Amino acid sequence: MLKSKTKEELQTSKNLLAFSAGGDSTALLFLLLQNNISFDIAIIDYGIREQSKEEVAYAKALAKEYDFTCNVYQAQKITNNFEATARKIRYDFFESLIQKYHYDTLLTAHHLGDRFEWMLMQFCKGAGCVELAGMREKTQRNGYVLYRPLLHVTKQELLAYLHVNKIKYFEDASNLDEKYTRNIFRHNYTNPLLQKYAQGIKKSFAYMDADVENLIQDTSLKKINELACFKKTPTRRNDIYHIDKYLKSINHLMSGEEKKLLQIQGSAVIGRKYVVTMMADYILIAPYIQAKDMPKKFKEKMRCLHVEPKLRGYLATDPEAVEFLSLLLV
Numbered sequence: 001m002l003k004s005k006t007k008e009e010l011q012t013s014k015n016l017l018a019f020s021a022g023g024d025s026t027a028l029l030f031l032l033l034q035n036n037i038s039f040d041i042a043i044i045d046y047g048i049r050e051q052s053k054e055e056v057a058y059a060k061a062l063a064k065e066y067d068f069t070c071n072v073y074q075a076q077k078i079t080n081n082f083e084a085t086a087r088k089i090r091y092d093f094f095e096s097l098i099q100k101y102h103y104d105t106l107l108t109a110h111h112l113g114d115r116f117e118w119m120l121m122q123f124c125k126g127a128g129c130v131e132l133a134g135m136r137e138k139t140q141r142n143g144y145v146l147y148r149p150l151l152h153v154t155k156q157e158l159l160a161y162l163h164v165n166k167i168k169y170f171e172d173a174s175n176l177d178e179k180y181t182r183n184i185f186r187h188n189y190t191n192p193l194l195q196k197y198a199q200g201i202k203k204s205f206a207y208m209d210a211d212v213e214n215l216i217q218d219t220s221l222k223k224i225n226e227l228a229c230f231k232k233t234p235t236r237r238n239d240i241y242h243i244d245k246y247l248k249s250i251n252h253l254m255s256g257e258e259k260k261l262l263q264i265q266g267s268a269v270i271g272r273k274y275v276v277t278m279m280a281d282y283i284l285i286a287p288y289i290q291a292k293d294m295p296k297k298f299k300e301k302m303r304c305l306h307v308e309p310k311l312r313g314y315l316a317t318d319p320e321a322v323e324f325l326s327l328l329l330v
Helices: 004-010 023-034 051-066 082-101 112-125 129-133 155-164 181-215 236-249 256-264 296-305 309-315 319-329
Strands: 015-018 040-045 070-074 105-107 138-140 145-147 221-224 227-231 267-270 274-279 282-287
Touching: 015 023, 015 082, 023 155, 040 051, 040 082, 051 070, 070 082, 112 129, 112 181, 129 181, 138 236, 155 181, 221 319, 227 236, 227 319, 236 256, 236 274, 236 282, 256 267, 267 309, 274 309, 282 309, 282 319, 296 309, 296 319, 309 319
Parallel strands: 015 040, 015 105, 040 070, 105 145
Antiparallel strands: 138 145, 221 227, 227 282, 267 274, 274 282
């Protein structure tokens, strides 16, 4: 079920598996074991379901039986915007482990159904080819590779694998709750279509991946402390792809409205947290800090370099970034 190339790569890397004890991540865990791929796991208890205690206990039992490390995080109660907040908690936890223990990859059990569901949701919101292609098997993040080795596999194939091998897993009742948009798409559209047209959908994603490779022109990223810089590409659309990709790598998801804003403006504050500005031949991204009480000499330097005012607050805190920009823009 794992691709040959995937096996070879993961057998030589230090891997952390995002584990939930659900069918998808449990199937991936046993596929890794079956293919002699070393890994540790990370599981989060959000404390909203009684079953979550059993899931953590199962994760610990598997770790003991198969000799890998189980990292557990007990989250504080989430009071609003559950999905977005839970995602941030997850990735903050995963990335803290990656930094502490020097993992090369973070493995997630996203499968074909997840990818198809995402594609249909984006299509209904309004999206181009790159957004519709959605999840990629490998994505470079900040200091590690996010690896999704099951994107070519259906949920039905994963469940069949679990049942044939008599492997225990848990069902999360929230996956049936249609107050979540993803569940509406999953139960009413993606699952019925996949049951009939799985092979064609797999082929379509393979074609889309190839097309995206041709559509997107690469650019090199430079980073000085928290200032990211890359050279503009021939189209604004392509630039926004790279902006979005970088912000995702630091766990910020741009909204559709923010992307539209960047289509028409050369500078914007994104999510009240980051400033994105296009200067000369470059695009700069940094934390957004309101400028206050800046020295006269610093103000004059910013004026001479034609630095966007929204970026100056951050630069006032980072002399190395100022020096970098001075050499870049002169």
